[in-house]
Amino acid sequence: ARSSLRNPSRYTPSTISNTFSTQSLPRSPYFLLNMAPHSKQRRFSSxxxxxxxxxxxxxxxxxxxxxxxxxxxxxxxxxxxxxxxxxxxxxxxxxxxxxxxxxxxxxxxxxxxxxxxxxxxFVQSHTPFKQLVGGLQDKTIMVTGGDGDKCRQVAEKYGFKNVVTPGDIIMACPAIWPFNQIFSDYYKSATRPLPTPIDHTNPAHSLKIDAVFVFNDPRDWALDTQIILDLLLSKNGVLGTASEKNGDPSLPNNGWQQDGQPQLFFSNPDLFWATSYHMARLGQGGFQASLQGVWDATTNGAALKRTVIGxxxxxxxxxxxxxxxxxxxxxxxxxxxxxxxxxxxxxxxxxxxxxxxxxxxxxxxxxxxxxxxxxxxxxxxxxxxxxxxxxxxxxxxxxxxxxxxxxxxxxxxxx
The missing domain is CATH 3.40.50.1000 (HAD superfamily/HAD-like)
Incomplete structure (x- = not known):
């Protein structure tokens, strides 16, 4: 198990309780539990x-x-x-x-x-994301976390049709992160061409992200933080753009996240989790806290709107x-x-x-x-x-x- 962020009220200003409670459960194959006793060394009798x-x-x-x-x-x-x-x-x-x-x-x-x-x-952290497919099925989403593009594959099995990863983005536009060469071999093994090129000079025909899902613990915190931040500062989720509303004191939240930026979803608030090491290790909640710190420094403490489950x-x-x-x-x-x-x-x-x-x-x-x-x-x-x-x-x-x-x-x- 994992250890959650100590102040969830700060890190989880919104929930998707209603979204998850009003839609039907996903269907999957089922078989009855009708086997004979499984273990010859059971510690119980009845x-x-x-x-x-x-x-x-x-x-x-x-x-x-x-x-x-x-x-x-x-x-x-x-x-x-x-x-x-x-x-x-x-x-x-x-x-x-x-x-x-x-x-x-x-x-x-x-x-x-x-x-x-x-x-x-069986319910894992991102299982409830299945119920969000209906509203985003034909939209472009970015999925991060996990090994290679396994989380992309999970999202596609859930029913999301257009899924990109930070690896896709940096391989298509290496300049987006100056230290791209460090993980280049890793990303080459699990990337795909972008559905739309990144061209900030032509926003109408540039890559637009409608939602960001952190499915699992990110492996490259630096790249993922940079790209998520770019999207949260963008105009209408178009990568490489910046909203003119950012920092406007006449708008709610001083204009931050008021211009069609993508929704941000986290599947797990755990700060720590148990591994083979004798001390608990940072989990997805650590990445979320890190992103929060960068957001606070960038926006002078504006609220970060996101949805956290788990x-x-x-x-x-x-x-x-x-x-x-x-x-x-x-x-x-x-x-x-x-x-x-x-x-x-x-x-x-x-x-x-x-x-x-x-x-x-x-x-x-x-x-x-x-x-x-x-x-x-x-x-x-x-x-x-x-x-x-x-x-x-x-x-x-x-x-x-x-x-x-x-x-x-x-x-x-x-x-």
């Missing part, structure tokens, strides 16, 4: 399973620092998921990570964790709850169980500032209680006081599942 007896609660798991640490399974994680899977207890994976398409990520996770997963119970923001939890309810209805209904109200979701995470804060603050429109469970295998340092207090602190995800089952009066026993 009596016969009656699906409707379990229909009142479910789980949401973070991935990094909860299930995996630097791509390797955390001890107990495969057993915990296998138990839930084998006993038809609904769960989703809810992560601020990303950079790959959901289909590739669930295939990778299924192999590592030993439990079949599906896109239907944990702990309510829009992400609303989206995740809809995904979970749909998945749960399909799973339990497919087993002949009565699908009643979802009363409780146990959010298991390692990050007090994203996982725990988000679960604590979220107010479900359906009355579902989100209970926060903090594990010690990731960002959170044992012995420190969490910035946001969880319902309980446990050693790892296996212990978290045991605790939750006990809370729900589960009749099985741990071995």
């Amino acid at each position: 009596s016969s399973v009656v699906p409707e007896s379990m229909s009142r609660f479910a789980f949401a798991f973070d991935i990094d620092g909860v299930l995996l640490r630097s791509a390797a399974p955390i001890p107990g994680a495969p057993e915990a998921l296998a138990f839930l899977y084998n006993n038809n207890i609904p769960f989703i994976l809810l992560t601020n990570g990303g950079g790959k398409h959901e289909s590739a990520r669930v295939a990778e996770l299924s192999k590592k964790l030993g439990v079949p997963l599906t896109e239907e119970n 944990k702990p923001h309510a829009a992400t939890y609303e989206y995740a709850e809809r995904v979970l309810n749909k998945y749960r209805a399909q799973m339990l209904g497919g087993h002949g169980g009565r699908v009643g109200q979802l009363d409780r979701v146990f959010m298991v995470g390692d990050n007090p500032e994203s996982d725990i804060r988000g679960a604590n603050d979220f107010k479900s429109a359906h009355g579902t209680e989100w209970t926060s469970v903090l594990v010690k295998t990731g960002v959170y340092q044992d012995g420190t006081k969490p910035a946001y207090k969880p319902k309980v602190v446990v050693n790892d995800v296996l212990e978290a599942v045991k605790w939750a089952l006990h809370q729900q009066g589960w009749k099985g026993k741990a071995e």
Whole structure:
């Protein structure tokens, strides 16, 4: 998991809660959870399973620092998921990570964790961007973050038709960033010709960007910062132009972002995340904070209008709850169980500032209680006081599942 920016009110002045809550969920292939017990070394045993007896609660798991640490399974994680899977207890994976398409990520996770997963119970940071395709399908967007142009490929699979990257731009116009030679070999391997040339002398026929999406942690902060800044200062999103409204005190926000500049979207506010290094490393939230600093210096502190999703923001939890309810209805209904109200979701995470804060603050429109469970295998340092207090602190995800089952009066026993 990752650690969020400490002052989200400053860094997230807008949300897309309404956008994400009013449109239908994306469709993807689904298969029922009807396999025989998956692990011969399960740490749980239970009596016969009656699906409707379990229909009142479910789980949401973070991935990094909860299930995996630097791509390797955390001890107990495969057993915990296998138990839930084998006993038809609904769960989703809810992560601020990303950079790959959901289909590739669930295939990778299924192999590592030993439990079949599906896109239907998986939400990563940029998954909700699928619901923005309708308004931007035929527009030109810029996508940044991730390795090579993998995030471009994800955006195209979502349905965006015209997608460019900062690499495309610098290869077409090297002068846009004077230190272009440093990453030139890297960009050559993953760039495409621009759909329209960059020509500031002829704005009507120059490259116009309608929205900027930060899908994943940018690899070249300097280039991405420069190009995003250029677009935020542009006239109508035409790269290489500058709006005459910038700095006009007679206009709202002193004229900044008042002249058709592209919308700016971030998928993840996490400042830090857990890696194989013994100290947490900067994440997408670090890039956002860096861009904010450059924007403040450029505009003398004008507000930076952008939309930020990902944990702990309510829009992400609303989206995740809809995904979970749909998945749960399909799973339990497919087993002949009565699908009643979802009363409780146990959010298991390692990050007090994203996982725990988000679960604590979220107010479900359906009355579902989100209970926060903090594990010690990731960002959170044992012995420190969490910035946001969880319902309980446990050693790892296996212990978290045991605790939750006990809370729900589960009749099985741990071995």
